[in-house]
Amino acid sequence: MAELGRSFHHHRSCNFAIELKSSLNKIEEMKGKIEELESALHSCELQIELLETREGRWKEELHHSQDQILASQADTLSMKYKLQSDRSQELASLLGKIKTLGLRERERERERKKENLEAEHPYSTRAKSRKMDQRMEQFQRDIQDQIQEQMTKLQQEMRDQMLKAQRNMMAQMAQMLSGATDKGKGLIVNAEDNEDFPRGFTLQHVQTQPEEYPRRPTVTIRPQQGQANTGVPINF
DSSP: OHHHHHHHHHHHHHHHHHHHHHHHHHHHHHHHHHHHHHHHHHHHHHHHHHHHHHHHHHHHHHHHHHHHHHHHHHHHHHHHHHHHHHHHHHHHHHHHHHHHHHHHHHHHHHHHHHHHHHHHOGGGHHHHHHHHHHHHHHHHHHHHHHHHHHHHHHHHHHHHHHHHHHHHHHHHHHHHHHHHHHHHHTSOOOTTTSOOSOTTOOGGGOOOOOOOOOOOOEEEEOOOTTSOOOOEEEEO
């Protein structure tokens, strides 16, 4: 019985030693895994810090690029409107010169015709003079109609170009704002600290001021004395 007791105690001690050794091996293995996980966690933290740094730099570059694009578009629109305004002024000046030359030439032609008609036949001078005046008035009306049509087309083209430029600018601003909002949703940042716009801000809150076009002065060309009152207004 004593030997059986010693044998049982010996086997029990051996089993306990084996279990203890196995437990120690498992503990060492778990320590190794924990160290690997801690190393991976530290690496992930470094990567997150690097991404946050890059994100801040990218945001600064994005805002800088947006400011440059908007400034460039504003300069382009300003130059375009200035060129169109200069062109309108040149056309108005040209029309004034044409009107002045036409009146002078008309007066000279009337004087020459009057002298010739009086020399040839004194009695038919008034009738022929009226016919000549009617022809000159018709010619003047035709020129005025053509000039008015060209000015109307030019003004319409200028309005269309200005409206198109405004729509393009608003669309680009909306696209840039939408892109910045979508990028912000996928990044791990504090929404309250990095929020560029107030909560609930949409493009509907931006009201575009309607473009106001200055009214062009109205000039009325009147015929000389003795002619019918057929003045035609022209808007420059």
